[in-house]
Amino acid sequence: MALGIQLEKEGISVSVVAKTVPELLLFFRNEEAPRLRLPFSKDRRLGEVYTLTVSFRELRAAGFRGAALKSAEYQFEADGRRFADPYGKSFSGHDSFGKALKENSVKRSPLFLSDFDWEEEAAPVIPARERVIYRLHVRGFTMAKNSGVVQRGTFDGIVEKLPYLKELGVTTLELLPAEEFEELPFGSARVNYWGYGETFHFAPKASYCRKRRRDPAGELRALVKALHAAGMELVMEFYFDGKQTVSYVLEVLRYYRRFYHLDGARLSGQFPLGDILRDPYLKGFLLFAEERPAESGANFYCCDRAFQQDMRKFLKGDEGMVRALLGYSRRMPGEASRVNYLAHTNGFTLADLVSYERKHNEENGENNMDGGSETDSWNCGVEGKTKRRTVLACRAQQRRNAFALLFLSQGTPLFLAGDEFGNSQGGNNNAYCQDNAVSWLDWRQAKQEAENLAFVRGLIAFRKAHPALGRQTPPLFLDTDAVGLPDVSYHGEQPWQAQTEPFRRQIGILYNGHYAKLKNGEADSSLFCIYNMHWEAHTFSLPGAGKGKAWHLAVRTYGESAHCLTPGEEERLEDQETFLLPARSIVVLLAKEVPTEGKTKRSKKRQGDTRSNGR
Structure with a gap:
């Protein structure tokens, strides 16, 4: 028996859970007093579920006809207390974000939702290895006046930003909770900006x-439709506090998949993951969660924090992290089923990760006691804002290093909206109550950080173009086809010597393109990814690029420009034997065919910038 409102041929059926006999209250929109009260009957009770059928004739007799019927709203009352329908599909009465609720204020739901024409809408088919997730807050994404959109802070605002997102190269949007939650419950002094808490x-x-x-159901459907037309997916986060039944959780997810054509759900809080994974209605529905069950399908993605913790330490040059880096070049427990990220909602943004070593949450009103204290961050020499050019250059390079670590690792990359252009929260690593400029994206940064934004776009495109960076099977570290190189190999400053002692902060990973096929069935190019998070430069002797091939510089994180070169414009290295990698830098070398009449140059000139990026 379905709870909530069900439309029938001759009227509506209403089911609600109550301990005593409830009443259905029907309202004209914008009127305070109910126009009609209809009591439920004990005769139509099963357990604590009461059911009532109301004919259209009864509704018309009470004045609910035409436009008045389409805009009619309802809520319930039992024992003199009014309450909203937990299964309400939409709500009115609290349409302004952050507006304090009045005591005993109760939401109302419309009897009917608006019609929607999906037309020829169809969900895109995105290969797992090409998925790039962009996590955003619906309000904070476009709320700033400089966002350049008309409908700021809304679902429609995201639609207005689709050209930007498409050009960036992300495939999947992940929304923080965007269901009806109480952002400022009665008596609360702090706004629940993120949306974790009691939710309809x-x-x-x-x-x-x-x-x-205002049409919440219509606008969310319009967002999904627009995303699908652009070849992108939508995932929404659902927070459950453990008070919900298994059937309720399953019904929520099924409903969003069926009614909103949602592509997936990010699950947080307490939820029956095993039941969700076994539900036949949710097969093929993308599911994301921090916990990892013993068994899961290809549609499940584990979002643990190990990558974040390990790569933050490697990024700032901690000892003993090279082995962790190598682990993420082969760690694939399932089909592309691990989500990697360096910055997330509850923590520093990427810009703050390289600008602050301590949290600065004073504005939250909790004496800076909230939020995690273990930040695994390095401020590049100055805490917070600075005008020192050397520090700013170091921070920009560290952000590029972070994105390179993210997109060169195996698994599915996720990054926070605004990280691509250096969005900062002023060192606040727990901005749960900041509905202001602290959490709203400052879109002026997108213009000021044009070079780094171009680097992120190029890096996303580079990852998609090279299947070696998104393997679907674990590497064997063997040359099973006898082509001269194993599928994956590790190299220290000398080829074929993986130097992983705790004091090492530099390593190279070679991906043999023969074992990573392009969409047309041809072999990918071989890639040599070299990492140096030491504060001193290191010279690497290069393994051979292969017969008739030479190494070309495709990606670099050091220097002031041209960090991710356009395909076909990669720079051929003058010295094919050694490469001097500057301090705190990452490069990707690409093996490309060279003309047969040409010969590889042997030169003592070393690539790279020898300037040290000191600690």
Whole structure:
């Protein structure tokens, strides 16, 4: 028996859970007093579920006809207390974000949702290895005046930004909770900006919609439709506090898949993961969670924090982290089923990760006691804002290093909205209550950080173009086809010598393109990824690029420009034997065919910038 409102041929059926006999209250929109009260009957009770059928004739007799019927709203009352429908598909009455609730204020739901024409909409088919996830807050993404959109802070605002997102190269948007939650419950002094807490899961958040003709269900469907037309996916985060039944959780996920054509769900809090994974209605539905079950399908992605913790330490030059880096070049427990990230909602943004060593959460009003203290961050020599050019250059390079670590590792990359252009929260690593410029993206940065933004776009495109960086099977470290190189190999400063002692902060990883096929069935190019997180430069002797091939510089994180070269414009190394990698830098070398009449030059000139990026 379905709970909530069900449309039938001759009227509506209403089911609600209550300990005593409830009443259905029907309202004209914008009127305070109910126009009609209809009591439920004990005769139509099963357990604590009461059911009531209301005919359209009864509704018309009470004045609910035409436009008044389409805009009619309802709530329940039992023992003199009014309450909203936990299964309400939309809500009105609290349409302004952050507006304090009145005591005993109760949300109301419309009886009917608006019609929607999906037309020829179809979900895109995105290969697992090409998936790039972009995590954003619906309101914070476009709320700033400099966002350049008309409908700021809304689902429609995201639609307005689709050209930007498409050009960036992300394939999948992951929304922080965007269901109807109480952001400022009665008596609360701090806004629940993120949305973790008591939630009406079946309803998209009304305050994330345009002010005029507000239609949460229609606007979320329009967002999904626009994303699918652009070849992109939508994943929404659902927070469950453990009070919900298994059937409720399953019904929520099924409903969003069926009614909103949602592509997946990020699960947080307490939820029955095993039941969700076994549900036949959710087969093929993308599922993301921090915990990892013993068994899961190709549609499940584990979002643990190990990558974040390990790569943050490697990024700032901690000892003993080379082995961890190598682990992420082969760690694939399932089909592309691990989500990697260096920055997440509860922690520093990427820009703050390289600008602050201590949290600065004073504005949260908790004496800086909230938020994690173990930041695994390095400020490049100055805490917080600075005008020192050497520090700013170091921070920009460290951000490029972070993105390189993310996109050169095996697994599915995820990054926070704004990290691509250096969005900062001023060192606040727990901005759960900051509905202001602290959490809103500052889109001026996108213009000021044009070079680094171009680097991220290029790096995303580079990853998609090279299947070696998104393997679907674990490497064997063998040359099973006898082509001269194993599928994956590790190299220290000398070829074929993996130097992984704790004091090492530099290593090379060679991916043999023969074992990573392109879409047309041809072999990928071989890639040599060289990492140096030491504060001193290191010279690497290069393994051979292969018969008739030479190493070309494709990606670099040092220098002031041209960090990710356009395909076909990669720079051929003058010295094919050694490469001097500057301090705190990463490069990717690409093996490309050379003209047969040409000969590889042998030169004592070393590539790279010998300037040290001191600690």
